Amino acid sequence: MKQFLTKTQVDDLTKAAVVDFRRNKVRTVLTSLGIMIGVMSVVMLIALGLGLKNYLKQQFENLGANLILVLPGSGFSGSGGGSFGAGLVGGVSFDERDTNNLARIPNVKYTVPVYFSNTTVEADGEEMFAYIMGVNEEMFSLMNSEILEGEVFGKSEVAARAKVAVLGGRAAENLFDQPEDAVGKTIRFENQRFKVIGVLEKTGDREQDNSVTIPYKTTFGSINPDKTFWSIYLGVEADRDIEEVKAKAEEVLLKRYNEDDFSVTEQSELLSTFNQIFNIVNGVLVAIGSISLLVGGIGIMNIMYASVTERTKEVGIRRAVGATRKDILMQFLTESVLLSVFGGVLGLVLATIIVLIVRFFFPAAINFLAIVITLAISSGIGIFFGVFPARRAAKLPPIEAIRYE
Amino acid sequence: MISLSHVSKSYFLGEEEVKAVSDISIEIKQKEYLSILGTSGSGKSTLMYLIGLLETPTTGKITLDGKDVSKLSDDTLSSLRNRYIGFVFQSFNLINKFTVMENVLLPTRYVKKGLDFNPVSRTEDLLKRFGIWERRNFFPNKISGGQQQRVAIARALIMKPEIILADEPTGNLDTKTGDEILDILEDLNKDFGVTVILVTHEKVVADRTKRKIYIKDGALAKKYL
Numbered sequence: 141m142k143q144f145l146t147k148t149q150v151d152d153l154t155k156a157a158v159v160d161f162r163r164n165k166v167r168t169v170l171t172s173l174g175i176m177i178g179v180m181s182v183v184m185l186i187a188l189g190l191g192l193k194n195y196l197k198q199q200f201e202n203l204g205a206n207l208i209l210v211l212p213g214s215g216f217s218g219s220g221g222g223s224f225g226a227g228l229v230g231g232v233s234f235d236e237r238d239t240n241n242l243a244r245i246p247n248v249k250y251t252v253p254v255y256f257s258n259t260t261v262e263a264d265g266e267e268m269f270a271y272i273m274g275v276n277e278e279m280f281s282l283m284n285s286e287i288l289e290g291e292v293f294g295k296s297e298v299a300a301r302a303k304v305a306v307l308g309g310r311a312a313e314n315l316f317d318q319p320e321d322a323v324g325k326t327i328r329f330e331n332q333r334f335k336v337i338g339v340l341e342k343t344g345d346r347e348q349d350n351s352v353t354i355p356y357k358t359t360f361g362s363i364n365p366d367k368t369f370w371s372i373y374l375g376v377e378a379d380r381d382i383e384e385v386k387a388k389a390e391e392v393l394l395k396r397y398n399e400d401d402f403s404v405t406e407q408s409e410l411l412s413t414f415n416q417i418f419n420i421v422n423g424v425l426v427a428i429g430s431i432s433l434l435v436g437g438i439g440i441m442n443i444m445y446a447s448v449t450e451r452t453k454e455v456g457i458r459r460a461v462g463a464t465r466k467d468i469l470m471q472f473l474t475e476s477v478l479l480s481v482f483g484g485v486l487g488l489v490l491a492t493i494i495v496l497i498v499r500f501f502f503p504a505a506i507n508f509l510a511i512v513i514t515l516a517i518s519s520g521i522g523i524f525f526g527v528f529p530a531r532r533a534a535k536l537p538p539i540e541a542i543r544y545e
Numbered sequence: 546m547i548s549l550s551h552v553s554k555s556y557f558l559g560e561e562e563v564k565a566v567s568d569i570s571i572e573i574k575q576k577e578y579l580s581i582l583g584t585s586g587s588g589k590s591t592l593m594y595l596i597g598l599l600e601t602p603t604t605g606k607i608t609l610d611g612k613d614v615s616k617l618s619d620d621t622l623s624s625l626r627n628r629y630i631g632f633v634f635q636s637f638n639l640i641n642k643f644t645v646m647e648n649v650l651l652p653t654r655y656v657k658k659g660l661d662f663n664p665v666s667r668t669e670d671l672l673k674r675f676g677i678w679e680r681r682n683f684f685p686n687k688i689s690g691g692q693q694q695r696v697a698i699a700r701a702l703i704m705k706p707e708i709i710l711a712d713e714p715t716g717n718l719d720t721k722t723g724d725e726i727l728d729i730l731e732d733l734n735k736d737f738g739v740t741v742i743l744v745t746h747e748k749v750v751a752d753r754t755k756r757k758i759y760i761k762d763g764a765l766a767k768k769y770l
């Protein structure tokens with residue numbers, strides 16, 4: 141079989157098309173604009189989607205591996221029919237009876253009641269918005285917390301309702317110029333004074349890093365008069381215990397609450413649910429972005445049709461001096477593919493720049509696959525939408541083209 | 546070399562049939578210098594396109610060196626036009642976005658099997674011979690009509706064709722410039738043995754050639770008008 145196109149022929153076609161573009165700069169850029177915008181939006185949407193995923197993954201990785209979460213509401217797992225936010229707001233509040241009951245389950249190593257709120261915290265004239273976590277001493281072991289300075293509170297401080305606080309890395313930075321200086325200082329919130337006894341290393345998790353952790357019993361005064369908890373964290377000894385502990389925990393809680401009022405999940409389950417949701421969101425975003433690619437492709441087809449009509453005479457001349465139908469077809473096809481790829485590369489470059497800027501605030505990411513796919517799609521668009529006008533050009537009878545004035 | 550036997554060409558405008566060429570039989574020999582003379586609309590251009598393999602007959606047979614061209618593929622016909630035939634038109638038909646040089650080189654782009662000459666130096670020779678080498682980087686709309694027609698002739702010659710078909714080559718030129726163009730075409734025939742067919746409606750132009758083909762209403766005629 142004979143080769144479809146030799147390298148020299150491809151070079152010649154490309155050169156000829158580029159010469160044409162140079163002499164028609166404005167039109168070339170305008171034609172590519174549609175593809176450029178399309179590619180830019182698709183790449184950016186993929187990058188943002190990936191970023192969102194990375195962000196969530198990071199958040200979850202900070203939690204210990206063998207962690208079971210007891211949450212109010214029907215949870216995230218979808219099977220309960222609860223909406224996405226339900227797990228965070230609706231449902232019951234837990235209390236000490238629940239923690240005691242749960243702690244008795246075999247193989248439960250840590251039982252941490254979690255009181256959670258947010259408020260303004262001040263120190264040395266500095267103010268910040270922080271998350272208040274009321275927990276017991278087991279929290280630090282469960283979360284594998286690393287101490288930057290000072291120490292964390294223990295069982296006795298919890299029992300004594302001590303007014304002590306452990307600051308997240310970022311909270312310490314915000315309230316005190318040097319996080320190391322925080323230890324021994326006093327902070328105020330909810331009209332109470334707390335002594336900072338320790339500062340934790342930053343983890344990359346926004347909530348943890350901006351948190352003020354205090355003994356849960358200390359909240360039982362004016363901060364948390366109902367003595368309730370938003371959630372209870374359970375730590376188990378080993379992976380294989382997770383399923384059994386989950387079942388037992390549900391059994392225990394069902395004695396007091398309805399099935400819909402709480403949920404028992406493990407973090408990996410949460411992660412996969414989030415992943416599912418974001419894959420869908422991502423798919424929808426990319427589909428929307430693809431519409432602009434399609435519009436860009438139609439733009440190219442439009443211009444190429446106009447170009448064929450405008451160049452009828454040129455086609456006739458080329459045919460008269462020896463161009464075959466295939467030569468003409470390839471000429472126009474090369475142009476539409478180059479226009480499309482030019483737009484694609486431009487869009488990719490712009491998207492990359494934007495993503496690099498966004499990265500300062502958000503872990504957006506461009507992956508290699510996205511680049512390859514984009515280039516493949518834009519040349520595909522060039523071929524698909526270029527073929528129809530190119531075939532029209534190739535089919536022009538040479539004479540009509542020559543007589544055309 | 547090229548012979549037409551009972552060739553007709555009809556165009557259809559809706560239902561109506563326009564017979565542009567009707568039952569023409571002629572034979573053109575190698576190194577011939579002849580003219581096709583007829584009034585406007587008589588079918589001269591159509592006949593020339595048939596001879597030049599740009600158009601296929603509705604009925605009749607065209608043979609090239611004994612071969613029936615109706616059996617040839619588009620690729621082969623294109624290649625024959627590229628190798629053996631050069632066209633010169635009344636309205637020059639240069640590509641305006643290309644320079645003089647690029648226009649002359651255009652046919653060499655469509656050579657499929659390799660050239661036996663250096664295209665750039667051959668272009669230089671031709672442009673120098675026609676006195677337009679200094680204009681090689683000009684665009685066609687920046688040079689005079691006479692110069693444009695010289696570029697067109699150079700383009701027609703670049704592939705060393707055996708036959709030049711010139712359709713009213715002086716139609717857009719003043720008499721003096723036109724005569725210069727006709728001189729060039731005549732020299733091509735005399736000095737290089739290229740077959741030249743001159744299509745015209747002007748008797749004075751046709752009078753330059755010994756052999757004349759008269760055409761009227763698409764058919765051969767005994768004499769002009």
Ligand SMILES: Nc1ncnc2c1ncn2[C@@H]1O[C@H](COP(=O)(O)OP(=O)(O)O)[C@@H](O)[C@H]1O
Nearest residue numbers: 556557563565584585586587588589590591592
């Ligand atoms: N593509 C076409 N469609 C319809 N009629 C045509 C076409 N080309 C030429 N004709 C008609 O054929 C006749 C001969 O045209 P042409 O060969 O151009 O004559 P000439 O070159 O002698 O002026 C004219 O009547 C013209 O209108």
Ligand SMILES: [Mg+2]
Nearest residue numbers: 589590591712
């Ligand atoms: Mg004519």
